[in-house]
Amino acid sequence: MDLHAETQSILSFLGALASDQGEGLRVSSPIDGARIGCVLPDDAASAARKAEQAEPAFRAWRSVPPPRRGELVRLFGEVVRAQKEPLGRLVSIETGKILQEGLGEVQEVIDICDFALGLSRQLHGLTIASERPGHRMMETWHPLGPVAVITAFNFPIAVWAWNAALALVCGDSVLWKPSERTPLTALAIQALFERACSGHGEAPAHLNQLVLGGVEPARALLDAPQIRLVSATGSTRMGQAVAAQAARRFQRTILELGGNNAAIVAPSADLDLAQRAILFAAVGTAGQRCTTLRRLIVHRDLFAPLLERLRGLFQRVTVGNPLASDTLVGPLIGASAYDSMQQALARARTDAHWIAGGERVLESEHPQAFYVRPALLAMRAQTDIVLEETFAPILYAMPYDTLEEAIALHNATRYGLSSAIFTNDLREAELFLSASGSDCGIANVNIGTSGAEIGGAFGGEKDTGGGRESGSDAWKAYMRRATNTINHSSQLPLAQGIRFDLA
Numbered sequence: 001m002d003l004h005a006e007t008q009s010i011l012s013f014l015g016a017l018a019s020d021q022g023e024g025l026r027v028s029s030p031i032d033g034a035r036i037g038c039v040l041p042d043d044a045a046s047a048a049r050k051a052e053q054a055e056p057a058f059r060a061w062r063s064v065p066p067p068r069r070g071e072l073v074r075l076f077g078e079v080v081r082a083q084k085e086p087l088g089r090l091v092s093i094e095t096g097k098i099l100q101e102g103l104g105e106v107q108e109v110i111d112i113c114d115f116a117l118g119l120s121r122q123l124h125g126l127t128i129a130s131e132r133p134g135h136r137m138m139e140t141w142h143p144l145g146p147v148a149v150i151t152a153f154n155f156p157i158a159v160w161a162w163n164a165a166l167a168l169v170c171g172d173s174v175l176w177k178p179s180e181r182t183p184l185t186a187l188a189i190q191a192l193f194e195r196a197c198s199g200h201g202e203a204p205a206h207l208n209q210l211v212l213g214g215v216e217p218a219r220a221l222l223d224a225p226q227i228r229l230v231s232a233t234g235s236t237r238m239g240q241a242v243a244a245q246a247a248r249r250f251q252r253t254i255l256e257l258g259g260n261n262a263a264i265v266a267p268s269a270d271l272d273l274a275q276r277a278i279l280f281a282a283v284g285t286a287g288q289r290c291t292t293l294r295r296l297i298v299h300r301d302l303f304a305p306l307l308e309r310l311r312g313l314f315q316r317v318t319v320g321n322p323l324a325s326d327t328l329v330g331p332l333i334g335a336s337a338y339d340s341m342q343q344a345l346a347r348a349r350t351d352a353h354w355i356a357g358g359e360r361v362l363e364s365e366h367p368q369a370f371y372v373r374p375a376l377l378a379m380r381a382q383t384d385i386v387l388e389e390t391f392a393p394i395l396y397a398m399p400y401d402t403l404e405e406a407i408a409l410h411n412a413t414r415y416g417l418s419s420a421i422f423t424n425d426l427r428e429a430e431l432f433l434s435a436s437g438s439d440c441g442i443a444n445v446n447i448g449t450s451g452a453e454i455g456g457a458f459g460g461e462k463d464t465g466g467g468r469e470s471g472s473d474a475w476k477a478y479m480r481r482a483t484n485t486i487n488h489s490s491q492l493p494l495a496q497g498i499r500f501d502l503a
């Protein structure tokens, strides 16, 4: 079956019927570059209309008790669980990530639904000791309002789910603007979500709406007065524009932006373990994860032997059709990603001792698709290009002599998403995790930079935007906090002992 036919058949099986409307936004698969669907995009006016519809949906939903809201997320998680295979395949076809990772992405949706279900009974605030006699203080968490979720192409459903599962149990309605490159998986998810809503009984219309297209409808959403929180995932350039626009209305933001993640390999590292972790983090998802490992900082004594090992692995890794079971690296998303990769390699060439890989492969078989062999570069120094995020499988390696020097190299980028150290030395591991160690939102020991679990708060510092979503207490961003003081005495003592009595 060709990819267009397979895509349409999966979409129709999942209940997303109008997925090839013949005109509008053309969607192609990075596997072979061929068209797999076409959807009608929203314009500014229709995005604004959807934002208006999100308000009554929010008002109805906020009064549904949180555990009942959790029940909807549970139902949705079960619908997704039952459709894991076709959905995972669709993710692979639309993004080019290998099937294992497509299925992993669907699993992430299921996991966050489970997490949010439990959370729906735990949206609790504090009770606080009052300084006044006969008084009690407490915090109450209330639903916030309609939430706009803008997502990137590389995680076409998981990032929406991290946000939406929490927003829904918190009592918010959701407007989802997926990447213009991956609207079809969004249509499939929307169909499954509506199926869950119809089985629930209390979900209002327009609880989760899709806004399709590119920048225009996204900006219209940010202009809508109904939106109280914008959770935007994508490049730092996009985040800067979103932050500036949201600031005008004091909309809350969760910004999940670019990364230029590094790992330090210390002298005591278990190299067999490290090389496996490095390989997955650097070349998995064809280097198109925000948490992809892009810089490797290796103790000078290990530099040559570790790089030789990695060079062999990079050469051996199977690049090809992401739906084939032995493929580990699928295609890049498109021509511009390939061009950026080649430009980065050209800039790095003069500062590299050597470069292995980086070339285009399978070009004659798939002239409209962009498959590359992952690139490994032994660098003389951490030059400007190394400090930039190039969204492709390029791993730059640099030697170091002292751990302090390694940490300084590590923290030298403008990004602060994910980081790792490979060491069996407790002092080194603890220093890396300490206030003087990694400056990232995620810091790991003896595992790679990518592949986070949903239970932890996910996000980064500096130009990564500072947002946190998914696990831990990230739910608090989707609610508003009210501080309540209750006087159950017959006196009226003022705080700070202030006296204010009529003579």
Ligand code: NAD
Binding pocket: 150, 151, 152, 153, 154, 155, 177, 178, 179, 180, 213, 214, 215, 218, 219, 233, 234, 235, 236, 238, 241, 242, 255, 256, 257, 258, 259, 289, 290, 291, 389, 391, 417, 459, 464
């Ligand atoms: P992108 O910035 O091109 O697009 C992301 C989304 O933002 C899309 O939906 C796009 O339509 C929208 N957008 C673009 N400009 C906008 C604007 N001015 N106003 C409102 N919306 C706008 O990113 P991409 O190429 O899809 O994804 C790759 C980037 O995303 C990489 O930089 C990667 O590191 C980052 N990313 C970050 C995370 C994270 O959690 N930190 C996760 C995934 C991807």
